[in-house]
Amino acid sequence: MAVKTFKEELKENSYTDEELVKLFVDTQRNHYFEKLYGRYADKVYHKCLSFVKDSAKAEDLTHDIFLKLIFKLGTFKEDAKFSTWLYSITYNHCMDQLRSNKKRGEVYQDEPMEVPDDIDLNNLFDGDDIEARNLKTALDTLTVDEKGILFMKYTDDLSIRDIADIFKITESAVKMRLLRSREKLRKKYLETMIFLGIFFIKLIELIKYLINF
Numbered sequence: 001m002a003v004k005t006f007k008e009e010l011k012e013n014s015y016t017d018e019e020l021v022k023l024f025v026d027t028q029r030n031h032y033f034e035k036l037y038g039r040y041a042d043k044v045y046h047k048c049l050s051f052v053k054d055s056a057k058a059e060d061l062t063h064d065i066f067l068k069l070i071f072k073l074g075t076f077k078e079d080a081k082f083s084t085w086l087y088s089i090t091y092n093h094c095m096d097q098l099r100s101n102k103k104r105g106e107v108y109q110d111e112p113m114e115v116p117d118d119i120d121l122n123n124l125f126d127g128d129d130i131e132a133r134n135l136k137t138a139l140d141t142l143t144v145d146e147k148g149i150l151f152m153k154y155t156d157d158l159s160i161r162d163i164a165d166i167f168k169i170t171e172s173a174v175k176m177r178l179l180r181s182r183e184k185l186r187k188k189y190l191e192t193m194i195f196l197g198i199f200f201i202k203l204i205e206l207i208k209y210l211i212n213f
Contacts, residue, residue, distance in 0.1 A: 017082035025074050033073075037066060040083070044090050051094040065093050084158070088166040091148060098144045138188035146181040153178055
């Protein structure tokens with residue numbers, strides 16, 4: 001096996017994702033695919049982990065996604081952005097797995113996708129004051145598709161067009177799903193706040209009763 005010179009290695013590292021895809025499709029040389037893998041494996045893994053909350057399952061999903069990617073690279077359209085295209089494959093594969101597991105009665109531990117503490121979701125409620133823990137509780141009540149579309153828009157900043165391509169629906173349908181999912185999340189969030197408010201009132205009354213007993 002020939003050893004690459006520093007100049008050759010530097011040139012390969014300067015290739016865009018789209019150029020690497022074309023080179024792999026044209027030559028079928030594995031090291032072009034390995035370059036893509038090196039750039040995106042961690043990102044795909046962490047996205048899978050946000051779905052299943054289990055490192056071993058996330059690794060399996062990542063492996064499956066890149067295996068699928070090898071056979072799908074020939075269908076990649078050069079006018080598209082590779083990262084968005086790979087992202088759509090990742091999202092679809094993870095959501096398909098969650099739906100399939102639910103049909104078989106399997107449930108991942110902490111299955112709902114996690115909202116990291118450092119992610120600002122205030123724009124979901126047009127700037128209202130959001131309490132992260134209650135928001136996570138509300139998110140847990142949504143379906144896989146409802147959470148998926150909200151995460152695509154508000155945490156991964158995908159365009160309406162990109163989301164439409166992922167779900168294979170029209171842009172108008174995406175806007176409608178976003179509206180419905182957002183309103184459902186708002187309703188569940190407010191219900192959670194009301195429930196907790198009542199709970200704490202009852203708790204305070206119980207404490208006062210015990211103190212005076």
